[in-house]
Amino acid sequence: MGQKQETRDVIIEAAYGCLAHYGPSRTSVEDVAQAAGVSRATMYRYFPGGRDQLINDVVAWEFHRFFVRLYEAVRDAETLEEVIERGLFVAHRAIKEHEVLQMVLRTEPEALDVVLESEVASTRVQISEFLLPYLERHELAPGVEPGEAAGFLSRMVLSYIGAQGSWDLSNPEEVSRLVRAELLAGIVPREPRTLTLRQI
Numbered sequence: 001m002g003q004k005q006e007t008r009d010v011i012i013e014a015a016y017g018c019l020a021h022y023g024p025s026r027t028s029v030e031d032v033a034q035a036a037g038v039s040r041a042t043m044y045r046y047f048p049g050g051r052d053q054l055i056n057d058v059v060a061w062e063f064h065r066f067f068v069r070l071y072e073a074v075r076d077a078e079t080l081e082e083v084i085e086r087g088l089f090v091a092h093r094a095i096k097e098h099e100v101l102q103m104v105l106r107t108e109p110e111a112l113d114v115v116l117e118s119e120v121a122s123t124r125v126q127i128s129e130f131l132l133p134y135l136e137r138h139e140l141a142p143g144v145e146p147g148e149a150a151g152f153l154s155r156m157v158l159s160y161i162g163a164q165g166s167w168d169l170s171n172p173e174e175v176s177r178l179v180r181a182e183l184l185a186g187i188v189p190r191e192p193r194t195l196t197l198r199q200i
Contacts (some may be wrong), residue, residue, distance in 0.1 A: 008046050013038045015058045021099050024055060024108045059104060060115045066094065066101075067123060067156060073128070080134040080188070084157065084179045085172070091161045120162035127154035141189055149187045156183050 014036035018027045029051050033043045047054045073090045077083035095101060104112055128150040135146040136151075160178070162170070168174045 007038065007042070010062050011038060011043065011046055011054075014057055015054055016062065016100065019055075019103065020057060023103050023107065027051075027055075029054065055104075055108060056114045059101075059112055060119060062100065063115050063119055063123075066091075066098075067126070069094065077134075080131070080138045081176075081179055081184070083131070083134055084153065084183060085175050087157060087180070088160055088169055089172055089175045092164060095161070096170070116162075124151075124154045124158060127157055134189075139166060139189060141187060144187055153187070 006173060015027070015032045018031045018035055022031060029043050029047075030040065033040050034055060036043075043054075044050065047057065049056075070087060070091055074083050074087045077086055101112075128147075131153055132150040134145055135149050140146065140149065160167070160183075167178045169178075
């Protein structure tokens with residue numbers, strides 16, 4: 001890692017600490033510079049857009065870290081149903097308990113909108129690629145192609161992570177009903193035969 005990237009990472013981490021401590025509305029470029037141990041000029045060299053760019057980049061940084069943690073939570077799931085159910089349950093709980101994200105949503109939701117607009121397409125592709133092997137070893141309804149199903153499910157998963165609607169995603173039983181009744185309806189037969197990781 002080069003010096004430039006190391007400095008940027010130090011600033012991002014310091015900014016995240018400031019957001020957690022002061023909240024988004026009270027975090028300034030000067031606060032972050034002091035926390036990072038850099039000058040104001042250095043701050044603007046790395047973040048020429050000032051505070052708005054800094055906040056957006058911190059949210060993007062945490063967005064990536066969120067999905068890395070989510071991957072770690074679901075990567076040993078054995079079935080398609082299990083990986084989606086666990087992913088939705090863990091993601092919902094993580095967002096609800098994420099103090100910094102909740103503060104951003106309350107005070108500067110536009111920062112999250114900027115990140116989602118720029119990151120959601122690549123995240124959707126990554127989720128789709130992750131789900132594809134599960135679909136390839138799962139019995140699918142006639143005419144369902146695994147790649148198309150993975151794309152559809154990635155969009156649905158992101159949609160429910162962002163807005164749960166009338167479903168209680170803190171309730172594992174309700175998450176299971178959502179996955180089986182809504183997300184997988186039409187993708188898998190009513191009584192599918194599933195191979196687990198141990199069976200292949």
